[in-house]
Amino acid sequence: MSEPQVAPAAPQTPGFRMIRSLGAIAMLSGLLVVLVFQYTKPIIAENQRVAIEKAVFTVVPGASQRIDIMLGENGVTVSGEDEDEDAGEKVYAAFDDQGNLKGVALASGAQGYQDIVKLLYGYDPECACIRGIKILKMTETPGLGDKIAFDPAFLKNFEALDAGLNGAGDALAHPIVAVKAGKKQNAWEVDAISGATISSVAVAKALERSMQRMAPLIQRYKQELSRVGQ
Amino acid sequence: MATLPNREEKLSLDTFVRGLWEENPVFVMLLGMCPVLAVTNSTMNAIAMGLATTFVLVASSTLISILRSWIPRQVRIASYIVIIATFVTVVDYAIQAISLDLYNALGAFIQLIVANCVILGRAEAYASKQRLHTTLINSLGMGAGFTLALLSLGTVREVLGSGTLLGIQVMPENFEPWVVMILPPGGFFVLGAWLLLFAWLKQRRERRLLEQEGASNAG
Numbered sequence: 001m002s003e004p005q006v007a008p009a010a011p012q013t014p015g016f017r018m019i020r021s022l023g024a025i026a027m028l029s030g031l032l033v034v035l036v037f038q039y040t041k042p043i044i045a046e047n048q049r050v051a052i053e054k055a056v057f058t059v060v061p062g063a064s065q066r067i068d069i070m071l072g073e074n075g076v077t078v079s080g081e082d083e084d085e086d087a088g089e090k091v092y093a094a095f096d097d098q099g100n101l102k103g104v105a106l107a108s109g110a111q112g113y114q115d116i117v118k119l120l121y122g123y124d125p126e127c128a129c130i131r132g133i134k135i136l137k138m139t140e141t142p143g144l145g146d147k148i149a150f151d152p153a154f155l156k157n158f159e160a161l162d163a164g165l166n167g168a169g170d171a172l173a174h175p176i177v178a179v180k181a182g183k184k185q186n187a188w189e190v191d192a193i194s195g196a197t198i199s200s201v202a203v204a205k206a207l208e209r210s211m212q213r214m215a216p217l218i219q220r221y222k223q224e225l226s227r228v229g230q
Numbered sequence: 231m232a233t234l235p236n237r238e239e240k241l242s243l244d245t246f247v248r249g250l251w252e253e254n255p256v257f258v259m260l261l262g263m264c265p266v267l268a269v270t271n272s273t274m275n276a277i278a279m280g281l282a283t284t285f286v287l288v289a290s291s292t293l294i295s296i297l298r299s300w301i302p303r304q305v306r307i308a309s310y311i312v313i314i315a316t317f318v319t320v321v322d323y324a325i326q327a328i329s330l331d332l333y334n335a336l337g338a339f340i341q342l343i344v345a346n347c348v349i350l351g352r353a354e355a356y357a358s359k360q361r362l363h364t365t366l367i368n369s370l371g372m373g374a375g376f377t378l379a380l381l382s383l384g385t386v387r388e389v390l391g392s393g394t395l396l397g398i399q400v401m402p403e404n405f406e407p408w409v410v411m412i413l414p415p416g417g418f419f420v421l422g423a424w425l426l427l428f429a430w431l432k433q434r435r436e437r438r439l440l441e442q443e444g445a446s447n448a449g
Contacts, residue, residue, distance in 0.1 A: 017302050022312075029312050033316055036324070040323040044326045
């Protein structure tokens with residue numbers, strides 16, 4: 001048995017050389033990341049603004065301006081840079097060119113088949129109904145569940161989905177529910193997509209949950225909301 | 231990886247083409263399978279992922295080649311990872327600035343380029359030993375090979391799985407899309423089919439060579 005061949009030992013690298021190299025590389029990296037971050041930050045913010053705006057204008061037909069506001073028990077506050085959690089929930093009030101309130105857009109979400117389905121929907125206080133939805137984020141099965149984002153028959157459910165209040169004005173008169181495909185009879189029911197029942201139910205649930213809480217508030221502060229646009 | 235040179239390589243056409251064909255990172259070396267299978271469900275995603283990976287590969291290999299005599303052996307892997315992670319962060323911000331839709335479609339796989347073994351493999355096996363210009367050309371070739379591989383999966387999967395190519399309808403109206411193709415199993419099917427094709431081509435070439443030898447020996 002001979003000793004295994006050992007390569008001649010490399011000359012020891014002094015510790016400070018390693019620290020110097022690693023330190024210099026880390027500093028260089030940090031500098032590069034900061035430069036890129038600074039350069040892209042305004043562009044990314046602008047992209048996000050455009051994306052939200054586009055989504056808001058899709059779900060509120062006829063709108064061309066938006067103002068972010070916080071809506072809570074204490075009324076309406078125009079949301080500024082630092083958002084106050086106590087002021088309520090963020091809603092996007094959408095106005096037309098003349099500054100008339102066309103509707104409000106709200107974000108909501110519910111558990112779908114694989115993950116949370118996040119969506120934005122438009123509520124019209126005039127007809128007390130939902131005017132449109134847009135799926136923001138989902139991981140539903142392609143070809144089945146993901147139809148909730150683009151299936152024309154399904155999206156037709158949300159052109160005038162009833163979300164009227166009850167007599168006391170503190171909750172919906174009828175809960176928004178999903179029914180089996182083709183079984184829709186009332187204006188507050190959502191026709192599910194056959195083969196995508198769980199995803200359809202998630203959409204209805206997201207709307208129901210958010211509307212139960214927000215529809216009474218929106219109706220109560222309707223006047224203040226329209227004044228924001230003036 | 232048998233032809234991998236340990237001495238400094240002379241720049242030739244082969245430096246570039248090797249990455250495309252002979253040592254294609256996906257079809258031959260089977261490296262970086264995670265993004266290959268995960269984001270190739272559409273052509274656009276495949277192109278974006280390929281370009282992003284190519285950028286990180288070229289930029290980090292170049293920098294590593296420049297600094298190669300200056301990085302002590304003991305801390306080389308740590309240095310490579312820091313350099314790669316930096317360029318991945320740069321790409322991450324760049325894609326967000328170019329298109330948010332694309333960024334959302336690619337999801338976590340942009341950040342996961344850090345862990346792509348094609349890049350660390352190139353850094354360790356090539357860039358740390360070779361001069362700047364050969365490294366540049368070689369990593370460009372590898373990046374192009376990786377992009378080509380993603381594209382060959384992405385186009386097949388999009389055409390069969392959605393009936394479209396780059397979002398444009400290419401299949402007839404009555405074509406029922408094979409949904410499985412845009413799901414993860416579809417990635418494995420298509421990758422398997424391509425590997426089969428490449429293995430068959432290689433085998434056929436070897437057999438031809440053997441036959442030729444036999445013929446010349448007999449004659």
